[in-house]
Amino acid sequence: MAQCDTKTRILDGAEQLFAREGFHNTSLRVLTNLAEANLASVNYHFGSKESLLQAVIERRLLPLNKIREEKIRKVLALAEKNSILPGAEDLLRAFIEPTLEFRNSSPGARDFISLIGRSLSEPDETVRNCFLDLASPILQVLFKALHQALPQLPPEILITRLQFIMGTMSHVMCMGNHSAFNNPELPLPLDHNTLVDQLMKFVLAGLEAPK
Amino acid sequence: MAQCDTKTRILDGAEQLFAREGFHNTSLRVLTNLAEANLASVNYHFGSKESLLQAVIERRLLPLNKIREEKIRKVLALAEKNSILPGAEDLLRAFIEPTLEFRNSSPGARDFISLIGRSLSEPDETVRNCFLDLASPILQVLFKALHQALPQLPPEILITRLQFIMGTMSHVMCMGNHSAFNNPELPLPLDHNTLVDQLMKFVLAGLEAPK
DNA sequence: GTCTATAGATTGATAGAC
DNA sequence: GTCTATCAATCTATAGAC
Numbered sequence: 344m345a346q347c348d349t350k351t352r353i354l355d356g357a358e359q360l361f362a363r364e365g366f367h368n369t370s371l372r373v374l375t376n377l378a379e380a381n382l383a384s385v386n387y388h389f390g391s392k393e394s395l396l397q398a399v400i401e402r403r404l405l406p407l408n409k410i411r412e413e414k415i416r417k418v419l420a421l422a423e424k425n426s427i428l429p430g431a432e433d434l435l436r437a438f439i440e441p442t443l444e445f446r447n448s449s450p451g452a453r454d455f456i457s458l459i460g461r462s463l464s465e466p467d468e469t470v471r472n473c474f475l476d477l478a479s480p481i482l483q484v485l486f487k488a489l490h491q492a493l494p495q496l497p498p499e500i501l502i503t504r505l506q507f508i509m510g511t512m513s514h515v516m517c518m519g520n521h522s523a524f525n526n527p528e529l530p531l532p533l534d535h536n537t538l539v540d541q542l543m544k545f546v547l548a549g550l551e552a553p554k
Numbered sequence: 555m556a557q558c559d560t561k562t563r564i565l566d567g568a569e570q571l572f573a574r575e576g577f578h579n580t581s582l583r584v585l586t587n588l589a590e591a592n593l594a595s596v597n598y599h600f601g602s603k604e605s606l607l608q609a610v611i612e613r614r615l616l617p618l619n620k621i622r623e624e625k626i627r628k629v630l631a632l633a634e635k636n637s638i639l640p641g642a643e644d645l646l647r648a649f650i651e652p653t654l655e656f657r658n659s660s661p662g663a664r665d666f667i668s669l670i671g672r673s674l675s676e677p678d679e680t681v682r683n684c685f686l687d688l689a690s691p692i693l694q695v696l697f698k699a700l701h702q703a704l705p706q707l708p709p710e711i712l713i714t715r716l717q718f719i720m721g722t723m724s725h726v727m728c729m730g731n732h733s734a735f736n737n738p739e740l741p742l743p744l745d746h747n748t749l750v751d752q753l754m755k756f757v758l759a760g761l762e763a764p765k
Numbered sequence: 766g767t768c769t770a771t772a773g774a775t776t777g778a779t780a781g782a783c
Numbered sequence: 784g785t786c787t788a789t790c791a792a793t794c795t796a797t798a799g800a801c
Binding site: 362363364365367368460461463464465466467475479482483486499500502503504505506507509510511512513514515517518522523524533538541542544545546547548549550551552553554 | 573574575576578579671672674675676677678686690693694697710711713714715716717718720721722723724725726728729733734735744749752753755756757758759760761762763764765
């Protein structure tokens, strides 16, 4: 673990273990051992294991959401200035690109993205809400922006398709380049740029599919 | 729990709890209590908690995969008979429709579909492989069939898009009609047929998106 | 803030009577 | 096949010395 204060080392370790082993399958003993911290330090710094999870998610998601929201607002502002409708592709890109760019910025970030990618389907409601409460505002912003971009698409269809998009993204965020197919015949090279490119094309086509 | 033998009651209970609470968050005590069975009966009938998970998945997934494979083969056979290419839409439908139909067939089936929807992003490798080993063959069949249907699409792009489709499906299978958005303004009525219909349109458009 | 020690509860698994 | 009783390990959380 890097040389920094205990609190940060615990956050880094928790990020890694929660992502790779799962929240319930990570014990504070293994965690504090990895973080080179004392078993008691988790409760001293964070109060409980669940509050630690909350802190792990907040540390990265709040800044990421700020970036995504700024980019979306920029697309909206530019469209308004030119008196045209905002483009669905630009809006989706403003949401997706920072996420996957962030994923590639560091090993910890990769673990984090994997963690929140899975949060959407987390069975434990406490864990899931920990993520959803922080993600809900930006999803609302995106929904409203896309509704401006595609006014002819009924809201209930738009929100359904947005759910599909979240599902696709979650999957990419969890798996990254790792294939779901145990298929030795077909390796997946897929560098970062190709992956983003393909993901954009896929979700844009899905979003704009005929009613 | 229904009146049937202990083994079945344990399978039913495990299906429900593994799906709703998660595998690691489900204790054998709570499980055997729900199944009205003795604590020791799990190890007697299945050997271990992990073997129980294996049994839970096998019981439903093997028959379901058989149905999906038959439907895919039927599409392929009909196309060959008429000397035309199989349709991508027919193939996707052969894979997706039985899955979501099965999901609606009983409460237990719904839990099961939710469970395997999440298996793809399960962090614990043992649990994930438990599912992947059984899912891999049918995914291979689907991939090869779609490659026939869309020969102009490079295999590495096809497999990437198939991954996206699996992600979208997983999400629908996990969440069902339950929204990812904590948005009281926008309820999601989405009956079964509309959901399948929208899902088909979304993934087909994504699969056939321009390169 | 960091440590040791431990409480107090829960876990998966098993032994052995019936 | 089903039961009780229990083991040995593990867990989160806390108390209290330093």
